[in-house]
Amino acid sequence: xxxxxxxxxxxxxxxxxxxxxxxxxxxxxxxxxxxxxxxxxxxxxxxxxxxxxxxxxxxxxxxxxxxxxxxxxxxxxxxxxxxxxxxxxxxxxxxxxxxxxxxxxxxxxxxxxxxxxxxxxxxxxxxxxxxxxxxxxxxxxxxxxxxxxxxxxxxxxxxxxxxxxxxxxxxxxxxxxxxxxxxxxxxxxxxxxxxxxxxxxxxxxxxxxxxxxxxxxxxxxxxxxxxxxxxxxxxxxxxxxxxxxxxxxxxxxxxxxxxxxxxxxxxxxxxxxxxxxxxxxxxxxxxxxxxxxxxxxxxxxxxxxxxxxxxxxxxxxx
Amino acid sequence: xxxxxxxxxxxxxxxxxxxxxxxxxxxxxxxxxxxxxxxxxxxxxxxxxxxxxxxxxxxxxxxxxxxxxxxxxxxxxxxxxxxxxxxxxxxxxxxxxxxxxxxxxxxxxxxxxxxxxxxxxxxxxxxxxxxxxxxxxxxxxxxxxxxxxxxxxxxxxxxxxxxxxxxxxxxxxxxxxxxxxxxxxxxxxxxxxxxxxxxxxxxxxxxxxxxxxxxxxxxxxxxxxxxxxxxxxxxxxxxxxxxxxxxxxxxxxxxxxxxxxxxxxxxxxxxxxxxxxxxxxxxxxxxxxxxxxxxxxxxxxxxxxxxxxxxxxxxxxxxxxxxxxxxxxxxxxxxxxxxxxxxxxxxxxxxxxxxxxxxxxxxxxxxxxxxxxxxxxxxxx
Numbered sequence: 001x002x003x004x005x006x007x008x009x010x011x012x013x014x015x016x017x018x019x020x021x022x023x024x025x026x027x028x029x030x031x032x033x034x035x036x037x038x039x040x041x042x043x044x045x046x047x048x049x050x051x052x053x054x055x056x057x058x059x060x061x062x063x064x065x066x067x068x069x070x071x072x073x074x075x076x077x078x079x080x081x082x083x084x085x086x087x088x089x090x091x092x093x094x095x096x097x098x099x100x101x102x103x104x105x106x107x108x109x110x111x112x113x114x115x116x117x118x119x120x121x122x123x124x125x126x127x128x129x130x131x132x133x134x135x136x137x138x139x140x141x142x143x144x145x146x147x148x149x150x151x152x153x154x155x156x157x158x159x160x161x162x163x164x165x166x167x168x169x170x171x172x173x174x175x176x177x178x179x180x181x182x183x184x185x186x187x188x189x190x191x192x193x194x195x196x197x198x199x200x201x202x203x204x205x206x207x208x209x210x211x212x213x214x215x216x217x218x219x220x221x222x223x224x225x226x227x228x229x230x231x232x233x234x235x236x237x238x239x240x241x242x243x244x245x246x247x248x249x250x251x252x253x254x255x256x257x258x259x260x261x262x263x264x265x266x267x268x269x270x271x272x273x274x275x276x277x278x279x280x281x282x283x284x285x286x287x288x289x290x291x292x293x294x295x296x297x298x299x300x301x302x303x304x305x306x307x308x309x310x311x312x313x314x315x316x317x318x
Numbered sequence: 319x320x321x322x323x324x325x326x327x328x329x330x331x332x333x334x335x336x337x338x339x340x341x342x343x344x345x346x347x348x349x350x351x352x353x354x355x356x357x358x359x360x361x362x363x364x365x366x367x368x369x370x371x372x373x374x375x376x377x378x379x380x381x382x383x384x385x386x387x388x389x390x391x392x393x394x395x396x397x398x399x400x401x402x403x404x405x406x407x408x409x410x411x412x413x414x415x416x417x418x419x420x421x422x423x424x425x426x427x428x429x430x431x432x433x434x435x436x437x438x439x440x441x442x443x444x445x446x447x448x449x450x451x452x453x454x455x456x457x458x459x460x461x462x463x464x465x466x467x468x469x470x471x472x473x474x475x476x477x478x479x480x481x482x483x484x485x486x487x488x489x490x491x492x493x494x495x496x497x498x499x500x501x502x503x504x505x506x507x508x509x510x511x512x513x514x515x516x517x518x519x520x521x522x523x524x525x526x527x528x529x530x531x532x533x534x535x536x537x538x539x540x541x542x543x544x545x546x547x548x549x550x551x552x553x554x555x556x557x558x559x560x561x562x563x564x565x566x567x568x569x570x571x572x573x574x575x576x577x578x579x580x581x582x583x584x585x586x587x588x589x590x591x592x593x594x595x596x597x598x599x600x601x602x603x604x605x606x607x608x609x610x611x612x613x614x615x616x617x618x619x620x621x622x623x624x625x626x627x628x629x630x631x632x633x634x635x636x637x638x639x640x641x642x643x644x645x646x647x648x649x650x651x652x653x654x655x656x657x658x659x660x661x662x663x664x665x666x667x668x669x670x671x672x673x674x675x676x677x678x679x680x681x682x683x684x685x686x687x688x689x690x691x692x693x694x695x696x697x698x699x
Binding site for chain 2: 039085089093094095096098099100102103105106107109110111113114115117118231234235238239241242245281282283286287290291293294297298306
C-alpha cells in the first residue's frame with residue numbers, strides 16, 4: 001500500500017464512522033444550548049435507525065437510489081416525534097432531565113425490537129438493498145493526491161454532515177434565533193424578562209436534537225449496520241454526547257470532535273490493515289473517545305464550558 | 319380531585335405510575351392486535367404460578383436490589399450514578415476470576431474473598447468518578463457514562479487477551495466455577511423447582527436492612543442525606559463535601575459491584591463477554607427510582623420488575639407476544655415516575671391530622687400547609 005491509498009482508506013472510513021456522530025452531536029449541541037440536557041440521544045438514534053431501516057426495506061423498489069436519502073428524512077421525523085416525550089417531560093412537566101433522557105434510552109431499543117417483531121415476525125430485519133455506498137465527487141475526485149484521499153470513494157452523508165454543521169454554527173452564533181436559543185440555556189429568567197418565549201425556544205432545541213439524532217441513527221443504519229436489531233445502536237449516542245462535550249457545546253467543535261472519534265472508531269476496526277496501527281491493541285482505540293472526554297472535562301474545569309442553565313428546569317411563575 | 323394526606327400521596331404516586339405504565343403497554347399491544355389481558359395474565363401466572371417461576375423471580379430480583387441500593391445511596395447524596403452497569407460488570411468479572419484462579423482454596427475463605435473482590439472492583443470503578451467529582455468538580459453523569467464504556471471494552475480485552483487460557487472455555491466464555499466459590503444452595507434450588515435462586519437473596523435482604531440502618535440510624539447516613547438535601551448548609555455545619563462525595567460513590571459502587579457478584583457466582587456461574595452495558599445496572603436504576611430510594615420501596619419495586627421480566631418470558635411462549643413489551647412497560651413506569659409533578663396534581667394534599675391538631679388555634683395554620691406542599695414539590699426536582 002502506498003501512502004496515498006493508506007490515507008484514502010483512513011479518511012474514507014473515518015468519514016463513514018463520523019457521519020452519524022456529527023449529526024447526533026449537533027443535535028446535542030442544540031438541545032443543551034437551549035438548556036435541556038439530552039442524554040437520550042442514544043435512544044433517539046435507535047428510533048432513527050429503526051424507522052430508516054423499515055422505510056428502506058418497504059420502499060427500496062419504489063424510490064431506488066433515492067431511498068437512503070429519504071430514509072434519513074424519515075429517521076429524522078421519527079426521532080423528532082420521539083424527542084417530544086423528553087421535551088414535554090422536561091419543559092412542561094418539571095421532570096429531571098437525566099431521568100427523562102434515561103427513559104428515552106430505556107424505551108427505544110425494546111420499542112424498536114417489539115415493532116420489528118410485530119411487523120416482520122423476527123427479532124432482526126433483513127439487510128437493506130439500497131444503502132449508502134461510496135460516493136465520488138465528479139471532477140473533484142480527479143484532483144491529484146487530494147482527490148483520491150478526500151473526494152473519491154468517500155461518504156456522501158459525512159460531507160452533508162460537515163456542511164450542515166457549518167450552517168448550524170452560523171444559525172447558533174449569527175442569527176437572532178440562535179442568540180435567543182442560547183440565552184434560554186444561559187439565563188432563562190433574563191430571556192423571559194426580555195420577552196423571549198423560553199418554553200418555545202427549549203422545544204425548538206429538543207426537537208432539533210430529535211431530528212438530527214434521528215438522522216444520525218438513520219445514517220448509521222443505512223451506511224454501516226445495514227439492518228436493525230437490538231444491537232444496532234450500542235453506544236454511538238453516548239459517543240456523540242461525548243463529542244458534543246469535547247467540542248465544547250459548539251457545532252464546529254462537535255463536528256471536529258466527531259471526526260476525531262470517527263477516526264478512533266475506524267482505526268479500531270481497520271487497524272489491522274494498516275502498517276503502524278496493527279501493533280496497537282484495539283482496546284486503546286475503542287476506549288479513546290471516552291477517556292478523552294473525561295480528560296477534557298477535567299482539564300476545562302474552571303472555565304465554564306456548558307451553558308449555565310443546562311439541565312435546569314425553568315418554571316415560569318404566574 | 320382526590321384529597322389525600324402527604325403520606326398517602328407518596329404511596330399513590332408510584333402506584334399510579336405503575337398502573338399508567340401497564341396501560342401504556344396494553345395500548346401498544348392493542349394497536350398491534352395482541353390481547354393485553356391474556357398477556358398480563360400469562361405474565362403473572364408464569365412468574366408466580368409455580369415454584370420454579372417464584373424461584374426465578376426472586377433470583378432475578380437479587381442483583382437488582384444491590385444495584386438499586388447503589389443508585390439510591392449516590393442519589394441521596396445528590397449524585398446521579400449512571401455507571402451502575404460498569405460497576406456491576408467489574409464486580410462480576412473480578413469475582414469469577416478470583417474463584418477460577420484459586421480452585422483449591424476452601425470455601426470459607428474463597429467465597430468471602432471473591433465477594434469482597436467484586437465489591438472492591440465496583441467501588442474502585444465508581445471511586446474514579448467520585449474522585450474526579452470531589453477533586454475537579456467533574457460532572458459525574460458524564461464521567462460514569464463514559465466509564466461504563468471504558469469498563470465494557472476493557473473487560474472484553476481482559477477476557478480475550480489477558481485471562482489465562484486454562485480459565486476459559488473459549489475467548490468469550492470462562493469455565494464454570496467450582497462449588498467452593500459458588501453461591502448456589504442445592505436444597506434451596508430444589509425447593510424452588512430447580513430454579514437458579516441462590517444465597518444471593520439472603521445477602522440482599524441483609525443489604526436492604528444495612529441500607530436502611532446506614533441511612534436512617536448512623537451519622538454517616540445522616541451526613542450523606544444532609545449533603546444531598548442542602549450541600550451549602552452541610553458545609554456550614556462542618557461536614558466535608560469531598561469526604562461525603564467519595565464515601566457515597568464508593569458505597570454506591572460497592573453495592574453495584576455486589577450486584578455483579580451475585581449475577582456471576584449465583585446466577586450464571588461463569589462470565590461471558592458482554593457487548594452492551596449490563597441490564598442489571600439500568601434495571602437497578604429503574605428500581606431505585608420507582609422505589610423512591612426507600613429500603614422497602616426498593617424491595618417491592620425489584621420484585622415487581624422481576625415478575626415482569628420473568629413473567630415476560632412465559633408470556634412470550636404462552637401468548638406469543640414479544641418479550642420487549644416488558645421493557646416498554648418498565649420504561650413507561652419510569653417516565654411516569656419522572657413526571658410525578660403532573661401525577662401529583664391529580665391529588666390534593668390534605669393536612670395531616672397531627673399537624674391539624676398542632677396548628678389549631680395558632681396563627682400559623684396556613685403556613686404549615688405551604689411548607690408541606692413545597693416539600694412535596696421539592697422532592698420532585
